[in-house]
Amino acid sequence: MARTREIQKLYPQPSQNLFLARDLDRPPVLECRRLGINFGGLEAVSEFDLAIGPTEITGLIGPNGAGKTTVFNLLTKVYEPSRGSILLNGRDTMGMTTADLNKAGIARTFQNIRLFRNMSVEDNVKVAMDNSISCGLPSAIFRLPKYWKAERHAHVRAMELLSIFGLQGLAGAKAGSLPYGAQRRLEIVRALATKPSLLLLDEPAAGMNPAETAELMETIGRIRDEFQIAILLIEHDMNLVMGICDGIAVLNFGRIIAKGTPEDIQNNPAVIEAYLGSRKERS
Amino acid sequence: MKNDSSWIRIPMPVRYLINICLIAGLWLLISSLVNAGVITNYWKGILITVGINIILAASLNISVGYLGQLPLGHAGFMAVGAYSAAIYMKSTPAAELIRSGSRSAALPYLLAAIAISALVAGIFGILIGIPALRLKGDYLAIITLGFGEIIRVTITNIDSLLGFKFTYGAAGLARIPKYTTLGNCFIMVVLSLGLIHMLMKSRFGRAILAVRDNEIAAESVGVNTTRYKTMAFVVSAMLAGIAGCLYAGYLGSLYPSTFKFMKSIEILVMVVLGGMGSMLGSVISAAVLTVLPELLRAFSDYRMVAYSLLLVIMMIFRPTGLMGSYDFSMTGLIEELINRAAGRSAKGGQ
Structure with a gap:
């Protein structure tokens, strides 16, 4: 808490441009301030300011190699930031591990799918509920009533979540044997099973055809409405990003070059230059 | 499909009952x-x-x-368990009790010896596990390799401690009460396998398997990977300590040279041969690799050659081991048979 106060002293009022948020009345779920990381001499990400309001869908876009996934890895402490701070629900996340951050409310999916391939679909979800299962080692080993109650509860909740995404029929199947689309959905289910307040989706539409992408768009909207959580997504599919995001941040060479609503971004000359090159280069 | 509601299921308590009956039956047979x-x-x-x-x-x-880690010092934990149990048992009147035939009177001492060996091995497991398992990667192999050797060299060199005879060094610790019988060995095997089963089929087991499958993903869903890795490693060490305790009570004498690096490799060979991640595989290959050398005593010189050959052949033709990661379930089989009899096959009949 002391550090939180210290940060608030340093940056008394979060500047207006920190936010993409529609509603500025409620405190943001996530606040990044001057976030940065160096890999050797390379500034992979620098001066990254972003705030995400509750139940807001934010898009993070940018050309390949702009540092989008690095931002995700910073937010989940896969990398320790070199500079700046991340506040989650108003709490500073300094010193937290990846697992701590998940408990504090950040869940993510991965660009290259990372499921527990040799485990069943249901177990994949149950692993994610581990922290909410109240059953100690003795009750598990001696199979005390507490164990059965916890397991039954976990089963019911896992099946509930799976059925929202149409995966209940595959609960017993090995996760690695699932078709690609189902694996992507399972990753989202697994992330949601940790009861996050912020969901990070790393290229959820990668490898999907237009019909699947349209379905995904609808699903993401539904997740926000049903679970009442904020979503930050990296995506290259502009139809999806422009279609569902409340706000968009554009990253290039590790720096945010534009922030705003989808309309702002579409007409922003800096963004057009980053994606298409400057007029001079093009001619 | 097995998720089908028409699939006949054996309820959980009945499953345990069947298993207990089968184990009792096996003991009656033996x-x-x-x-x-x-x-x-x-x-x-x-x-x-x-x-x-x-x-x-x-x-x-x-x-x-x-x-999914590779410890190379399992014999070290076995040695720790064996020596702590042996030293404890020598200090109790258990020896006379056993010699005079009143084995039941020696039971409390035996239970204490098992507890002590598990505890001591577990403490060493924690000491080694925490620093090694906090890191990602194969550091555990090197650290446990060193641990196994350190334990053996230590036992060889501290023959006495503070004036008391301790491990008797290379001369060996002799005249340990022979407390291990086929009966209590059988019970310990059943309890150990039962413990492993219960652990692995609970939320702890799920988390351990998740760490093996994908450590980064496990961490991202809030699994404290260090904690579960240490837990699995410590349970593994404790059971090795118990095995050591039984070993000491069976042989009646202990020599540090028994717990050389090759002993660890021998155990590892059993696991790899049986199939990593298959308890049935471990059980079968442990039995086969113990009985086979006894039957082939005449060719004992070629044992290590046979071992290596067996492994090479195995890796070429069946790299996942005898059983792969398949685990056998007796009640599952019975369930399957009941459903077959009722005219439902596992694959068809959707």
Whole structure:
């Protein structure tokens, strides 16, 4: 808490441009301030300011190699930031591990799918509920009533979540044997099973055809409405990003070059230059 | 499909009951064979060794198969367990009690010895596990390799401690009460395998398997990977300690040279041969690799050659081991048979 106060002293009022948020009345779920990381001499990400309001869908876009996934890895402490701070629900996340951050409310999916391939679909979800299962080692080993109650509860909740995404029929199947689309959905289910307040989706539409992408768009909207959580997504599919995001941040060479609503971004000359090159280069 | 509601399921308590009955049946079979004189004293000794090796292999399988780490010092934990149990038992009147035939009077001492060996091995497991398992990667192999050697060298060199005779060094710790019988060995095997099963089929087991499958993903869903890795490793070490305790009570004397690096490799071979992540595989290969050398005593010079050859052939033709990661379920089989009889096959009949 002391550090939180210290940060608030340093940056008394979060500047207006920190936010993409529609509603500025409620405190943001996530606040990044001057976030940065160096890999050797390379500034992979620098001066990254972003705030995400509750139940807001934010898009993070940018050309390949702009540092989008690095931002995700910073937010989940896969990398320790070199500079700046991340506040989650108003709490500073300094010193937290990846697992701590998940408990504090950040869940993510991965660009290259990372499921527990040799485990069943249901177990994949149950692993994610581990922290909410109240059953100690003795009750598990001696199979005390507490164990059965916890397991039954976990089963019911896992099946509930799976059925929202149409995966209940595959609960017993090995996760690695699932078709690609189902694996992507399972990753989202697994992330949601940790009861996050912020969901990070790393290229959820990668490898999907237009019909699947349209379905995904609808699903993401539904997740926000049903679970009442904020979503930050990296995506290259502009139809999806422009279609569902409340706000968009554009990253290039590790720096945010534009922030705003989808309309702002579409007409922003800096963004057009980053994606298409400057007029001079093009001619 | 197995998710189909028409699939007949055996309820959980009945499953446990069936398993307990089967285990009791197996014990009745063994004890009646002993009484009938089919199992001679020689074979009784081999069966005890089989039991000890089953505990060793199944416990190493927790680390290698379920956790996906590679400890190379399992014999070290066995040695720690064996010596602590032996030193404790020598200090109690258990020896006279056993010699005078009142084994039941020695039971509390035996239970204490098992607890002590598990505890001491577990403490060493924690000491080694926490620093090694906090890192990602194969550091555990190197650290446990060193640990195994350190333990052996230490035992060889501290023959006495503070004026008391301690491990008797290279001369060996002799005249340990022979407290291990086929009966208590059988019980310990059942309890150890039961413990592993219960652990792996609970939320702890799920988390351990998740760490093996994908550590980064496990961490991202809030699994404290260090905690679960250490837990699995410590359970593995504790069971190895118990195996050591039985070993000390079976042989009656301990020599540090027993717990050389090759002993660890021998146990590892059992696990790899049986299939990493398969308890049945560990049990079968532990039994086979214990009995086979006894049957082939005449060719004992070629044992290490045979071992290496077996492994090479195995890796070429069946790299996942005898059983792969398949685990056998007796009640599952019975369930399947009931459903077949009722005209439902596992694959068809959707």
